[in-house]
Amino acid sequence: MFASGAAVTLGLTAMSTVLGLAVGILGAVGKGSKFPAVRSFVGGYVEAIRNTPFIVQLFFVFFGLPALGIRIGEYVATVLAMTLNLGAYSVEIIHSGIASVPKEHLEAAASLAMTRGETFRHVVLPQAIAKVFPALSSQIVITMLGSAMVPQISVADLTYAASYIQSRNFRAFETYFPDHDRLSRDGDPLALPAQRSRQAPVRPQSPRCPMIEFTFEQILTNLLLAACRTVVLSIVSFVAGGIVGFVLLIMRVSSSRVLRTIVKAYIEIFQDTPLLMQLFLVFFGLPLLGIEVEPWIAATVGLTLFTSAYLAEIWRGCVEAIPKGQWEA
Numbered sequence: 001m002f003a004s005g006a007a008v009t010l011g012l013t014a015m016s017t018v019l020g021l022a023v024g025i026l027g028a029v030g031k032g033s034k035f036p037a038v039r040s041f042v043g044g045y046v047e048a049i050r051n052t053p054f055i056v057q058l059f060f061v062f063f064g065l066p067a068l069g070i071r072i073g074e075y076v077a078t079v080l081a082m083t084l085n086l087g088a089y090s091v092e093i094i095h096s097g098i099a100s101v102p103k104e105h106l107e108a109a110a111s112l113a114m115t116r117g118e119t120f121r122h123v124v125l126p127q128a129i130a131k132v133f134p135a136l137s138s139q140i141v142i143t144m145l146g147s148a149m150v151p152q153i154s155v156a157d158l159t160y161a162a163s164y165i166q167s168r169n170f171r172a173f174e175t176y177f178p179d180h181d182r183l184s185r186d187g188d189p190l191a192l193p194a195q196r197s198r199q200a201p202v203r204p205q206s207p208r209c210p211m212i213e214f215t216f217e218q219i220l221t222n223l224l225l226a227a228c229r230t231v232v233l234s235i236v237s238f239v240a241g242g243i244v245g246f247v248l249l250i251m252r253v254s255s256s257r258v259l260r261t262i263v264k265a266y267i268e269i270f271q272d273t274p275l276l277m278q279l280f281l282v283f284f285g286l287p288l289l290g291i292e293v294e295p296w297i298a299a300t301v302g303l304t305l306f307t308s309a310y311l312a313e314i315w316r317g318c319v320e321a322i323p324k325g326q327w328e329a
Contacts, residue, residue: 005161012075012157013144016082020143021136023083024090025125031095042091049088055149057081062153074153086143093135097128141272148274159276237300241307248312253319263312270309278302 030042049057061084062077072080101124109119129136151160214222248266251259270278282305283298293301 005156005158008156009144009147009158012078012082012147012150012155013140015079016086016143017140019079019083020086020140021090023087024094027087027091028094028098028128029120031091032098046088046091049085054081054085054146055152057085058149058153074150074155077153078147078150078155082143082147085146086139089139089142090136093132093139094128097130097132098124100131101127145272145274148276159274233296233299233303237303237307240300240304242311244304244308245311245315248308249315249319252312252316267309267313270306271313275302275306278306 027042027045030038031046033039033042058078058081061081062072062074065072065077105123105127106119109123114122147157148159150157151163154160248263252263252267254260279299279302282302283293283295286293286298
């Protein structure tokens with residue numbers, strides 16, 4: 001099941017990468033257009049996508065398009081949402097690459113009687129892609145990690161497979177952070193151990209509850225309350241992540257090779273795994289060590305660790321960008 005889920009995740013990522021880069025190239029061209037309406041449209045698209053969570057975009061595509069009479073399946077909706085998300089970020093990345101192409105190269109192409117289309121295809125675009133390839137690669141990885149949200153609309157990807165297996169064997173930590181030795185000893189991960197099944201309490205069936213109707217004022221109040229909690233959680237995790245990231249920065253630029261290796265491994269782990277998986281590992285993993293945590297504490301810890309990994313690399317780039325002469329001075 002893990003293999004089929006991984007295949008779905010990779011397939012969705014591959015299709016959205018091709019389509020998203022195409023959207024990014026078109027958007028980058030439109031961003032440099034001489035028509036204000038085109039520039040405004042591209043700018044609005046980029047801002048709308050970059051300032052909203054991916055799961056909200058996914059819900060808008062999956063639930064919003066049918067409201068307009070456009071019915072699509074969950075896989076098509078996922079590819080479309082991932083394409084729009086990647087395309088918005090790619091617009092800015094590719095546009096910066098296009099802007100970095102020397103003006104002399106364009107003049108040389110014009111002297112060879114190349115048209116604007118030929119100049120863009122053979123001179124501008126290859127150089128732009130080559131210069132921003134690392135940033136594009138990172139964004140593609142981030143898009144793939146964001147696909148951990150797609151089980152919310154019943155897409156059977158890798159996260160869906162892990163959640164399904166965890167719901168069958170009740171071993172969340174081993175599922176999201178596979179312990180291969182233990183799984184090999186216990187056999188099929190889908191099989192519930194006999195001892196666990198004997199000890200598992202039987203929950204009584206709860207009676208059906210009538211659907212609760214909310215007024216507009218109640219919905220608005222709950223949304224505002226949730227927004228306040230999100231802002232507070234973001235601020236706390238960013239401040240704590242900044243402190244941890246600064247400590248990681250000092251270790252990252254230290255003369256000790258061991259410290260640099262540890263920090264590099266820490267950063268790679270958190271940058272190469274979805275935030276959702278990290279939250280699950282904190283919330284389900286710490287209790288296995290005897291540390292019971294509340295959901296708010298688990299969310300704060302997970303976001304802090306996630307933020308610190310990115311801030312440490314950002315600050316390291318800033319430190320390394322300082323000219324050597326200023327350090328000597």
